[in-house]
Amino acid sequence: MKKSILTVITLALVLINMVLTVVMALTIMPQVKKANALVDKVASAIDLDVKSASGVSGNAAGTSLSDTEQKRIPAEEGKTLTLNLASDANGEKHYGSVYVTLLINPESDSYDSFSEGMGNNAYEGIITREIQTVCVKYTAEEMQTYLDDLEAAIL
Numbered sequence: 001m002k003k004s005i006l007t008v009i010t011l012a013l014v015l016i017n018m019v020l021t022v023v024m025a026l027t028i029m030p031q032v033k034k035a036n037a038l039v040d041k042v043a044s045a046i047d048l049d050v051k052s053a054s055g056v057s058g059n060a061a062g063t064s065l066s067d068t069e070q071k072r073i074p075a076e077e078g079k080t081l082t083l084n085l086a087s088d089a090n091g092e093k094h095y096g097s098v099y100v101t102l103l104i105n106p107e108s109d110s111y112d113s114f115s116e117g118m119g120n121n122a123y124e125g126i127i128t129r130e131i132q133t134v135c136v137k138y139t140a141e142e143m144q145t146y147l148d149d150l151e152a153a154i155l
Helices: 002-059 111-119 124-135 140-145 147-154
Strands: 069-073 081-084 095-098 100-104
Touching (some): 081 124, 095 124, 140 147
Antiparallel strands (some): 069 100
16 A cells, blocks of 8 residues: 555656646746847847948948958058047046058949049048047047947948
8 A cells, every 4th residue: 555655646746747847848938939039139130240340341332352442541651640539537638549441442433533532642631530520539448348339430
């Protein structure tokens, strides 16, 4: 009789375990689906970010980097732009020293007029002023942290 009672108790525990496993699986599955959807969104956002980064750098028309022409700002080799940055929380003034490289698509319709202006540095002042206008809003720490936002604001 003792073996029979132990068998019944074991069977009852197995059934309770099975029921609890089903309940747990049913409550976890929606969360797993949401997590998978989030991972898919993040993966697609990363893919879009890669595509937009290539678009930002002048490749919106599918031009490869080897088919682009580079123009450096400032044009003189070894020179950089010195930028006044916003004061940090302590009130300290910081300066940034940068140079900019533009990638230009030679197959673009406006390439001829733009390359003439870039050749004689006519656009360098306009581009430099735009970079300075955006960078003056950022502190040194923010420039390092939010580099992508800074690049997007300049473009």
